[in-house]
Amino acid sequence: MPRIPRTAGRPHYNVTFAVLLLGVGAYSLLQSMVVPVLATLMEHLHTTQETVTWLMTAYLLSASVATPILGRIGDRAGKERMLLVTLVALTAGSALAGVSNSIGWMIVARVIQGLGGGVLPLAFGIIRDEFPIAKVRGAVGVTAALTAVGGGLGLILAGPIVDHLDYHWLFWLPMIMTAVATVATFLFVPESPVRTPGKISWGAAALLSIWLVALLLAVSEGPTWGWGSARILGLFAAAVVVAVLWVLVELRSQAPLIDMRMMRIPAVWTANLVALLFGVVMYTAMTFLPQLVQTPAKLAGYGFTASITQSGVYMLPMTIGMFVLGVLTGPLAARYGSKLVLIAGGLITMVPFLVLSLGHDHSWQIYLASSLMGVGMGLAFSSMSSIVVEAVPAEQTGVASGMNANIRTIGGAIGSGVAASILANGVTAAHPFPPDSGYTDTFWFLTGSALLAAAAAVLIPAVRGAGADRSTGTPGPDRKATADKESAPA
Missing domain, CATH: 4.10.860 (DNA Excision Repair, Uvrb; Chain A)
Incomplete structure (x- = not known):
């Protein structure tokens, strides 16, 4: 299929949106799909527990570096161009992981996949460039929600993939998605109309x-x-x-590379503080809740002896909730404001961890907590990203949203490290499972983190609509064919 000439008119923004969601979805799957099968990979790759955790650590380190830097390069060199580079890296890294039978090559592949972190800020920047102003908030919300939904979906799909195919397909399937997204980006994502001049x-x-x-x-x-x-x-x-x-x-x-004056904007630094705390909550929950339900009850005295596939079923309500509330966040934010929606998300997210702190011995408690996590996190992640996009000039969208995503990653690393230390207390060679009280303490830690996130959201000031200049309040850079897009159906 020949590429659509740029002179023939820009593709409809909904077409661009579909392509962006495909790339973001594949990246999100790769974030979490490895988590519930680390023990399986350790066995197949003939390695140790300490070494296999580098499949997560390497990905985390690579993504933390790539996300803000690729976002900034995209702001200057062209978002579509850098999106192509990022998707090619995701495809190549997934292909390498798919053919790897050694832990060394698998870690290298995960480093390459981490470059896919640039998908998020680039997608937010393209949305701001291409969408009608009235549609930006909703589109950013759905895209942000997909990052969380994809993480939950990865936990659900990992078990069936390993059971019915093999672990290589954990990477082959995202590779197919990113390969399709790469071709579609080349065909349908227009070149950036907004760029920041200067050198990197x-x-x-x-x-x-x-x-x-x-x-x-x-x-x-x-x-x-x-x-x-x-x-x-x-x-x-x-x-x-x-x-x-x-x-x-x-x-x-x-x-x-990153304008410190932009980072001092009240709406930006407060949203980043909220992102740090929500990163603690979401990534820690996605890592250790499946571990809890997979724990063999007869050996540990607690847990549900769930298989990888069954542990994914426990996380299904969370994934559905994040998707539904992520879609609804745009209309809710338009009516009540992104700040109020974010505060509500933080307060709702606190409830499931309070429930689990008081008791996690029955399946209904896990399902209830999973459902409430989906509602709270769906509201929070979508509205938080919208606040950042609305608070900065169009030419800084990529780097601002990249840093926000990066700070969530840092929060996730901090939360996972703290939780791992809490759970390690009491583990011995004779009793290799954490004591049940360790999970109770972890859930209290997450309850407090969610409460702090809601409190930090109160500090966020009101921001002007997307596309508005911070100093003058005038509309942002002119977007080509805006009038046509405003009148087009969503």
């Missing part, structure tokens, strides 16, 4: 990469290496020192 500050990019890797490596490996070990303390110290140096370089730069 590669020195700032290097400093950003160093402190992010140091921080995330420390919080990821803290439970294994020991929080008080010289390696962990050294990594934390390096992260602080390099982060300060990075900020100083960005403040003095004529063309900063």
Whole structure:
């Protein structure tokens, strides 16, 4: 099929939207699909528990570096161009993982897949460029919700894929999705009409990469290496020192990679604080709730002895809830405001962990908590992303949303590290399962984190509509064929 000429008119924004959702969905699946099958991969790849966890750590580190940097390059060099690069990396990484039979090559493949983190900020930027202003909030909300839904769906699909195919198909299926998305992007996603002039500050990019890797490596490996070990303390110290140096370089730069003045916008820094706390909640829950239900009751004295597939069924209400509420968030935010929706999401998210803190011995408690998590997280993730997009100029959408997504990842790493340390207390060679009280303490920790997220959301100031200039309140950059798109059906 020949590529649609750019001069023949821009594709309808709904076509562009469908392509973006395909790429974001594939990236989201890859985030979580490995989590419930780490034990299976450890057996097939003939490796150790400590080594197999690098399949998550490597992906996390790569995505943390790639997400803000690719978002910024897209703002300057063209979002469509960088989206193609990102999707090609996702496809290549998935293909390599699909043919890998050794842990070394699998880790390399996960590093390449992590470059797919750039899909999120690039998608948000393209939506802001291409959609009618009235449609931006809803489209951003659905896209943000899909990142969470895809994570939940990955937990559900992992079991049936491994049971009926084999572990290679955990990567073959996303590879097919990203390959189709790559071709569709080339055909149907228009070139960026909004760009930021100037060169990329590669020195700032290097400093950003160093402190992010140091921080995330420390919080990821803290439970294994020991929080008080010289390696962990050294990594934390390096992260602080390099982060300060990075900020100083960005403040003095004529063309900063990430504009510190943008990061100080009240709506941006408060939304990022909320993102950090929600990252703690969501990623920790998605990691350790399946672990709880898979625990053999006869050996541990608690748990549900669920298979990988059965543990996915427990997470199904959460996935459905995140999708439904993610779709509804746009209309709700238009009526009540994104801030109020975000606060409601935080308060609702607190309830399921309170339920699990008080008791997690019966299946109905898990299903109830899973359902409430879907409602709360669906509201929160969609509205949070909308707030960031609405708060910054159009030319900074990619980097702002990239940093917000990155901060969620950091929160997830922190939450998972803290939870792993809590659960490690009481584990011995004779009793390799965490004590039940460890899960109770973990759920109290997540209850407090969700409450803090709702409290932080109260601090978010009101922001102007998408596309408005912060200083003047005037409409943002003119979008080609906006009038035609405003009148077109959604």
